[in-house]
Amino acid sequence: MRIAILGGTRFIGRAVVERLAAEGHQLLVVHRGENEPENLVEVEHAHVDRNDPAALSGVLGPFGPEALVDISGMNATAADAALAAVGPEVKLIAISSCDVYRAYDSLHSDRTTDVVPLTEDSPLRERRFVDGPRYENLELEERYLPRGATVLRLAAVYGEYDYQHRFEFVLRRVRAGRKRLPVGSGQFLFGRVYVGDVAAAVSLALAGDFPGAFNVVEPTTAPYRLFAEQILAAADADDVELVRVPDDLLPEDLALTGAISQHLVTDSAKARDVLGWVPADPAASLRASVRWHLAHPPADASDDFSADDAVLDRKMVRSTAADPV
Numbered sequence: 001m002r003i004a005i006l007g008g009t010r011f012i013g014r015a016v017v018e019r020l021a022a023e024g025h026q027l028l029v030v031h032r033g034e035n036e037p038e039n040l041v042e043v044e045h046a047h048v049d050r051n052d053p054a055a056l057s058g059v060l061g062p063f064g065p066e067a068l069v070d071i072s073g074m075n076a077t078a079a080d081a082a083l084a085a086v087g088p089e090v091k092l093i094a095i096s097s098c099d100v101y102r103a104y105d106s107l108h109s110d111r112t113t114d115v116v117p118l119t120e121d122s123p124l125r126e127r128r129f130v131d132g133p134r135y136e137n138l139e140l141e142e143r144y145l146p147r148g149a150t151v152l153r154l155a156a157v158y159g160e161y162d163y164q165h166r167f168e169f170v171l172r173r174v175r176a177g178r179k180r181l182p183v184g185s186g187q188f189l190f191g192r193v194y195v196g197d198v199a200a201a202v203s204l205a206l207a208g209d210f211p212g213a214f215n216v217v218e219p220t221t222a223p224y225r226l227f228a229e230q231i232l233a234a235a236d237a238d239d240v241e242l243v244r245v246p247d248d249l250l251p252e253d254l255a256l257t258g259a260i261s262q263h264l265v266t267d268s269a270k271a272r273d274v275l276g277w278v279p280a281d282p283a284a285s286l287r288a289s290v291r292w293h294l295a296h297p298p299a300d301a302s303d304d305f306s307a308d309d310a311v312l313d314r315k316m317v318r319s320t321a322a323d324p325v
Contacts, residue, residue: 070095
């Protein structure tokens with residue numbers, strides 16, 4: 001199949017391109033050319049602004065895609081440009097996120113509004129993102145779904161090349177040889193999915209006609225304290241102690257180990273039943289991802305653990321004061 005991919009050089013896009021190239025599809029990866037690592041799989045690239053309808057049409061027209069996978073769509077502008085560049089006969093796959101659900105807004109505004117797991121019919125956000133870069137998946141979905149697209153609502157994606165560094169709240173302490181890690185109540189549930197399983201979902205969506213939205217998430221979710229323990233085990237750092245401290249004293253990068261008002265867990269039953277999507281072994285995916293990130297630390301990793309020391313010292317003082325004489 002001739003497939004155009006909008007954004008295919010970073011984390012999720014990279015995994016999708018590798019998967020589809022290995023399956024023998026003819027690919028055109030469209031991006032600005034600002035991020036094109038040397039070790040990308042060899043496929044055709046077009047360097048244009050994907051938000052420019054004329055420029056995008058200029059490269060997609062000659063390629064003649066049978067399908068378009070939009071990974072870098074950020075808002076209505078991006079979606080409109082993409083849809084204007086292809087005809088109604090082109091199969092459409094768009095990458096969205098679980099941030100479209102009302103529960104996402106609730107956890108950021110200290111409210112509890114929704115039961116979990118969330119299904120594709122759960123309430124969506126009413127409030128739109130207006131600050132910072134114009135990133136709004138609700139707008140993306142509002143353009144793609146009426147065109148019969150398959151929209152994949154991803155949970156928190158982890159894996160190799162993750163530029164959000166979802167394990168770093170633990171791994172930066174492991175690399176530094178820290179033996180005590182302060183954590184809060186640790187009960188927050190935040191659904192996750194391995195980047196390779198996202199690529200598998202894209203591949204399955206391309207194989208048939210599946211209009212509508214699909215949650216893509218692993219079928220089970222560990223609470224955040226257990227998630228931290230799993231990362232430590234995958235890093236062979238079983239000697240690191242998780243020390244329970246008051247949630248209001250947690251260092252900023254450990255906030256998700258504290259009390260969160262609204263869980264964010266989605267249900268992937270529809271993706272499993274309709275697309276036939278089955279994720280790989282989560283334990284194996286987690287271990288492989290952790291090992292990769294241990295070997296590839298972020299360039300800006302902080303070595304400041306003063307906030308840890310302050311709360312751990314306070315915990316020590318409290319414990320000593322409570323000891324019987």
